[in-house]
Amino acid sequence: MVAILASQIGHGLVPAPEQGRARWPRARRFWGVTAVEQIAKLVAVLALAVAVLYVVGFTLWTTWISFTDSTLLPNYTFVGIKHYTRLLQTRIWQVAYANLAIYGFGFMVFATAIGLLLAILIDQKVRAENLLRTIYLYPMALSFVVTGTVWSWLLNPGIGIQGFVRGLGWTGFSFGWLVDRDMAIYTVVLAAVWQASGFAMALFLAGLRSLDADLYKAAQIDGAGPARMYLRILVPAMWPIVIAVLVILLQFAIKTYELVRALTAGGPGIATTLPTTVVYDYMFQRGLMGAGSAAAVMLLLSLLVIIVPYAIYRRLSARRRIRHG
Amino acid sequence: MAETPALSRMGLYGFVYPVLIGFAAFFLLPMVVVVLNSLRSFEEITQSSVLGFPRSFQWRNWSEAWSGYCMAGNCTGIRPYMWNSLVMAIPATIVSTLIGAVNGYVLSLWRFRGAATLFAIITFGVFLPAQMKLVPWAITLRELDLSNTVRGLILIHIIGGISFTTLFCRNYYVNVPQDLIRAARVDGAGFFQIFRRIIVPLSPPILIVTVIWQFTNIWNEFLFGITFSEGANRPVTAALMALNANIAQAREYGIESAAVLLAAMPTLLIYIFGGKYFLRGLTAGAVK
Numbered sequence: 001m002v003a004i005l006a007s008q009i010g011h012g013l014v015p016a017p018e019q020g021r022a023r024w025p026r027a028r029r030f031w032g033v034t035a036v037e038q039i040a041k042l043v044a045v046l047a048l049a050v051a052v053l054y055v056v057g058f059t060l061w062t063t064w065i066s067f068t069d070s071t072l073l074p075n076y077t078f079v080g081i082k083h084y085t086r087l088l089q090t091r092i093w094q095v096a097y098a099n100l101a102i103y104g105f106g107f108m109v110f111a112t113a114i115g116l117l118l119a120i121l122i123d124q125k126v127r128a129e130n131l132l133r134t135i136y137l138y139p140m141a142l143s144f145v146v147t148g149t150v151w152s153w154l155l156n157p158g159i160g161i162q163g164f165v166r167g168l169g170w171t172g173f174s175f176g177w178l179v180d181r182d183m184a185i186y187t188v189v190l191a192a193v194w195q196a197s198g199f200a201m202a203l204f205l206a207g208l209r210s211l212d213a214d215l216y217k218a219a220q221i222d223g224a225g226p227a228r229m230y231l232r233i234l235v236p237a238m239w240p241i242v243i244a245v246l247v248i249l250l251q252f253a254i255k256t257y258e259l260v261r262a263l264t265a266g267g268p269g270i271a272t273t274l275p276t277t278v279v280y281d282y283m284f285q286r287g288l289m290g291a292g293s294a295a296a297v298m299l300l301l302s303l304l305v306i307i308v309p310y311a312i313y314r315r316l317s318a319r320r321r322i323r324h325g
Numbered sequence: 326m327a328e329t330p331a332l333s334r335m336g337l338y339g340f341v342y343p344v345l346i347g348f349a350a351f352f353l354l355p356m357v358v359v360v361l362n363s364l365r366s367f368e369e370i371t372q373s374s375v376l377g378f379p380r381s382f383q384w385r386n387w388s389e390a391w392s393g394y395c396m397a398g399n400c401t402g403i404r405p406y407m408w409n410s411l412v413m414a415i416p417a418t419i420v421s422t423l424i425g426a427v428n429g430y431v432l433s434l435w436r437f438r439g440a441a442t443l444f445a446i447i448t449f450g451v452f453l454p455a456q457m458k459l460v461p462w463a464i465t466l467r468e469l470d471l472s473n474t475v476r477g478l479i480l481i482h483i484i485g486g487i488s489f490t491t492l493f494c495r496n497y498y499v500n501v502p503q504d505l506i507r508a509a510r511v512d513g514a515g516f517f518q519i520f521r522r523i524i525v526p527l528s529p530p531i532l533i534v535t536v537i538w539q540f541t542n543i544w545n546e547f548l549f550g551i552t553f554s555e556g557a558n559r560p561v562t563a564a565l566m567a568l569n570a571n572i573a574q575a576r577e578y579g580i581e582s583a584a585v586l587l588a589a590m591p592t593l594l595i596y597i598f599g600g601k602y603f604l605r606g607l608t609a610g611a612v613k
Binding site: 036043050051058059132135144159194199206255262276284300 | 352547585
């Protein structure tokens with residue numbers, strides 16, 4: 001599915017290998033070659049085995065531990081789905097998912113909207129296109145720790161924007177989201193949008209530029225005005241890319257951890273706790289490996305709820321395309 | 326290449342540059358703030374705010390951040406942590422890329438039965454949240470006696486990177502014509518010879534993308550770093566967070582700003598000089 005996504009969004013982003021460059025020397029056959037061959041094959045089998053074992057093994061291992069009473073050390077006695085039912089009833093887990101819903105929705109909507117807007121505007125033959133693109137995308141090269149730290153300063157009421165505006169003379173100015181239980185989750189949205197909007201722009205720009213120029217020409221010949229061209233051509237053609245970007249951003253939101261830790265540390269109180277921070281808290285703060293693993297498995301299930309339907313949708317629409325030629 | 330219909334014909338052109346420049350300011354603001362603060366004195370920042378132009382340039386902040394500032398009792402600046410990150414990221418990047426190239430080669434050009442399934446499984450690793458790997462790694466590192474070592478983190482990043490590197494390389498090699506391989510086999514070339522003489526010479530474009538992707542991710546990674554290392558063994562992201570959480574003493578925003586910039590420097594430089602490859606990796610690995 002990754003391949004499908006990549007090929008759809010970044011059509012030809014990575015150029016195909018050049019052909020016919022390798023010149024083949026006359027094959028040598030002496031005893032050394034076969035030894036090297038055998039070792040190379042062994043290495044390849046091992047590499048593949050490690051890659052598969054890592055994914056399957058670690059997933060099953062964590063799942064297994066989630067059904068046990070492991071605390072600081074693993075303890076492999078089966079206790080059923082106890083941790084799952086308990087976790088679903090704890091307030092912190094419910095708050096974490098409520099926060100994820102607000103954050104995920106806000107982040108998806110704003111990052112997509114800003115990304116699409118910037119992509120369309122940058123595609124108007126503007127000057128300094130490269131410079132602008134570089135500026136929009138550079139946050140993606142930064143660590144979330146850096147982003148979170150810097151935004152925590154800017155949003156700090158004493159030392160940040162609020163302090164600055166008050167220093168200018170507007171002493172009644174207030175911008176204290178970071179320390180406000182109801183608003184703190186929106187600071188996470190803000191910082192995440194700052195980090196990822198340029199990325200959404202890059203995906204949309206690649207999509208816009210891969211559209212077939214003939215579509216526009218045909219519409220122009222038909223006498224369609226620019227507004228109608230947006231509606232009739234751009235919107236349907238961009239629709240699959242918008243969905244792809246939404247899915248990518250949503251799974252990015254579900255996995256968000258470092259940003260919250262650096263920006264708000266889950267606070268004030270538990271106002272910006274996310275499922276990822278709860279997992280960490282259970283595993284390493286409270287030393288509840290079994291319960292923490294159950295939380296991690298639920299996190300994975302949340303991801304699958306997004307990704308599996310999307311993969312099926314992709315496969316169906318690919319099949320439809322083939323059928324209709 | 327298609328042009329997006331011109332907004333100018335809709336009478337909206339006047340709005341293009343203000344919006345583009347406004348967003349550029351939004352994206353640049355935090356960086357500008359950090360750069361300016363890295364040159365401001367402690368008193369200046371704490372008496373006003375982090376938004377301001379330096380009254381006099383405090384270059385001392387940078388040398389303090391690099392090798393003098395105290396974090397958790399160690400007055401070493403961030404230099405040793407930068408070194409840890411470098412010693413961790415370079416070997417992990419190289420080894421995971423090599424393994425990815427071999428895996429990609431096997432999965433794309435030696436299409437044995439089950440290759441597609443194996444590839445799907447490995448790709449699934451790209452989606453797997455880090456939280457699913459924490460407990461197995463904690464146990465594995467303990468068993469291998471690698472807890473709280475940089476070597477342990479290298480191991481984590483090598484194995485953890487294979488899903489991405491395999492994905493990148495496989496999707497690239499799958500475009501190598503099968504005829505090329507077939508012809509080489511007729512000439513008597515084996516598994517390793519084909520890899521060395523055909524695949525490796527074709528690989529630089531994808532290897533650059535993979536190396537940049539891996540290095541950036543490993544350098545910026547935080548969760549494994551903070552979980553599986555302590556004190557002097559921390560990578561720079563984890564050390565920065567410790568600095569951040571150091572609420573007992575008054576915050577030295579100037580020095581911290583310089584430290585943040587130093588920690589962000591390697592990946593920023595890669596982005597500025599290898600932006601094209603960075604973007605390719607980002608788009609190909611979009612599902613992270």
